[in-house]
Amino acid sequence: MMHHAKFSAFGSFAPKKILNNFDLEKIVDTTDEWIRTRTGMFERHICSPEEAASDLATQAAINAIEASSVKYKDIDMIICATISGDHPFPSTACIVQHRLGMKGFPAMDVSAGCTGFVYAVETARQFVENGTRQNVLVIGVDILTKITNWQDRNTCVLFGDGAGATILSRASSSDISRIIDVEIVADGSQGELLIQQAGGSRNPASHETVDKNLHTVYMEGNKIYKNAIKSMYSSSDELLRRNHLSTQDVDWIIPHQANLRIIEGLADKMKVPMSKVIVNIEKYGNTSSATIPIATDEAIRNKKIRRGDIILLTSFGAGLTWGSILARY
Missing domain, CATH: 3.40.47.10 (Thiolase/Chalcone synthase)
Structure with missing residues (x-):
């Protein structure tokens, strides 16, 4: 079953x-x-x-x-x-x-x-x-x-x-809440665009790796920016089409809080008003895997997101990886 x-x-x-x-x-x-x-x-x-x-x-x-x-x-x-x-x-x-x-x-x-x-x-x-x-x-x-x-x-x-x-x-049979669908994707050929180069078995910790700051985040910002909008749009669009829904059916979009320009670029590409997009980047910056659950939690506690709302969560990150979740909260 x-x-x-x-x-x-x-x-x-x-x-x-x-x-x-x-x-x-x-x-x-x-x-x-x-x-x-x-x-x-x-x-x-x-x-x-x-x-x-x-x-x-x-x-x-x-x-x-x-x-x-x-x-x-x-x-x-x-x-x-x-x-x-x-x-x-x-x-x-x-x-x-x-x-x-x-x-x-x-x-x-x-x-x-x-x-x-x-x-x-x-x-x-x-x-x-x-x-x-x-x-x-x-x-x-x-x-x-x-x-x-x-x-x-x-x-x-x-x-x-x-x-x-x-x-x-x-979920019980009487629940209106459920995960409708999820799409997750990766493209390992672009892994070098966002990487922590040292600390693993490829470059174990040494005086040299520490001196060269190789244990910190390295990112090619411009290429990541272009990939982020394109990838989050792709996985979100795939979910909506697969489930015969449009952006008009979605109550709230909760994107990864990496950069306000990326969020606005995604909203523009999806043709949704920013009033339907949850944004808290001004207060937290980019907290990586924590951005979406923090933003969702705040929106629920602020009574923006309510039970029964259709929500679309979408993210992009190192790997390169990306993906989206379509759910009725």
Whole structure:
């Protein structure tokens, strides 16, 4: 028997410390006007030296569970999307499982860059729909400020830290909420456009890799910009066509919060007004796999997104990866 999966609830968490554009003016050669004009960002949340991905992920998970009708004992799987986990191993999902006082079920990480949350939701959906899991905790968390090159004014202004979570549950026959469809894609031939070059088995940590800043984010911004709009449009358009829907049927679009220009470019290409697009980039910057669940959680708590609304979540990231989720919340 095939089951349907649904979003039970969302939760999010960001560190207390805030770094705004005027603070950045003191660190690198930039201005508030330059950052706002090119990115739409004003401030971003920054982890303290003691904070790690699992700290943020655990709190986001607690907030999601508390916002739902799902009990802690009913969670039967954890999938964590991250590229900046506490350690290469064990997985951040396993650490969160322990922090939540849980055990005895699978927990794993998914690595798909900024598209990680979309990939993790699609992975969780398979387990719920095939009947093997009932309530999967899905988390998107990244601490990009710890792998940021603070000498590169083009990239250091972009990133913030944060975590967002959802519970993907089995929908009952009377539920209006359900995941309608998901599309995830990758093109590994363009992986060099967005990469952390050192720290893995290709370039293990050494004095040389540290001196050359190879443990930080490297990005070819212009090529990423063009790819981002085209790819998010492609996966979103595919979902709508496959399900015989148009953008007019969609109540809210929640895109990855990478850059306001990209978001506006996507809205323009999709021919939807910005009034239907959820944007919170000014307050958080780009938190990678956390942007979509944070933005969705805020929109639900602000009573923008309501039960029964058709929502379209779409993202793009390292890999290169991209994907979209079509759901009735």
